[in-house]
Amino acid sequence: MPIALIFGLLVGSFLNVVIHRVPLGQSIVFPPSHCPECEAQIKPWDNIPILSFLWLRGKCRGCGTSISLRYPAVELLTGLLFAAVAWRFGPTWWTTTYCLFAAALVAAAMIDHDHQxxxxxxxxxxxxxxxxxxxxxxxxxxxxxxxxxxxxxxxxxxxxxxxxxxxxxxxxxxxxxxxxxxxxxxxxxxxxxxxxxxxxxxxxxxxxxxxxxxxxxxxxxxxxxxxxxxxxxxxxxxxxxxxxxxxxxxxxxxxxxxxxxxxxxxxxxxxxxxxxxxxx
Structure with a gap:
């Protein structure tokens, strides 16, 4: 379960990129993650799920712009879903499948909420x-x-x-x-x-x-x-x-x-x- 939780947090961080970029027709790979306000590239140590948000007190290191609470919320939600699936289905291929399935549902739900x-x-x-x-x-x-x-x-x-x-x-x-x-x-x-x-x-x-x-x-x-x-x-x-x-x-x-x-x-x-x- 702890491994599933950590992996879910990482996937949740990636889902934030998907949720923001896919509806806009942008690549989810390039450019790398950056602040939408000052466009400064986010360093790896500033992109650790949840921990970086807490360490930076919810603000961009470069310009001080507030970071939406939704970013760590999506990370936490995905992490908890992955942990729950691992607890329910154990070390099976179903756990991997349902975790990816849950990630797709999170992305679809957030995009539909924002853009219908x-x-x-x-x-x-x-x-x-x-x-x-x-x-x-x-x-x-x-x-x-x-x-x-x-x-x-x-x-x-x-x-x-x-x-x-x-x-x-x-x-x-x-x-x-x-x-x-x-x-x-x-x-x-x-x-x-x-x-x-x-x-x-x-x-x-x-x-x-x-x-x-x-x-x-x-x-x-x-x-x-x-x-x-x-x-x-x-x-x-x-x-x-x-x-x-x-x-x-x-x-x-x-x-x-x-x-x-x-x-x-x-x-x-x-x-x-x-x-x-x-x-x-």
Whole structure:
């Protein structure tokens, strides 16, 4: 567990770079980490997770600009997640897989919170990696590889398909009831019509990023696990959305759903199958 915690802190430091740069289309490798205010390159000893933040008292060594508390928070969160996964699954390949899975969820959640987008490099990249890795690990532990692959594919289809159907139905019912939306995808202001390609992909208020993220999750946790995830995510999203509406007076305004999905997914890694249905 201590090794997992330390490794998680280091990965969390890297995730801060991913969260900041990927939505802006910037390289996560070059240039090296630097202060966004004075652009001074951050030295290795000033980039130690959490400790450097405390040593520098939350300020840049070069210009004294305050460093957001979110940087050490992401590092600590990732470290604790890695430690929890190591405690739950022990010295197995599942620990490595779920740690990387958790890291992808943290990045997706933070980016969606900031920008209301989930990069394809995380969702689709994670989906492809999951379809390759998860069946291989299950085969390593004695399962039939083809059966494991089919289960992962079904999980991906269930995860992405259920959310796609809900979003599609919500959009069409809303339009039929005369609701107007603030933004329209693609060019122009016309509502996509049946027979047009955009008709099947137009989801005001819920993007395809959430659909693709749940497809990735389904490939990892399987059909039953992704059903649990959807139920838990819906409950968490209701709570987070309500809290945001009360705190900011922003009832009805869009917000990123990926944080709720991430919380729901982490919960199902540690709880028994269909736990939420039993509670409800």
């Amino acid at each position: 987008i989930i990069p394809d490099s995380i969702s689709l990249g994670g989906l492809v990696a999951s379809l390759l890795v998860v069946p291989a690990i299950q085969a390593h532990y004695g399962e039939v590889w083809l059966e494991a692959l089919v289960r992962a594919l079904i999980g991906a289809l269930v995860g992405g398909g259920v959310l796609w159907f809900v979003a599609f139905l919500h959009a069409r019912v809303s339009v039929a009831m005369g609701r107007e939306f603030e933004h329209w995808p693609g060019e122009g202001e016309d509502i996509p019509r049946p027979g047009e390609a955009d008709y099947w992909l137009w989801f005001p208020g819920l993007g395809l990023g959430d659909v693709k993220l749940l497809a990735m999750i389904g490939a990892v946790v399987g059909p039953a696990g992704v059903v649990d995830t959807i139920l838990a995510s819906s409950l968490v999203g209701l709570i987070l959305g309500g809290a945001q509406a009360i705190a900011r007076g922003a009832l009805g305004r869009p917000f990123g759903f990926a944080p709720a999905i991430a919380i729901g997914t982490v919960a199902i890694l540690f709880l028994p199958p269909f736990w939420l249905l039993r509670v409800l």
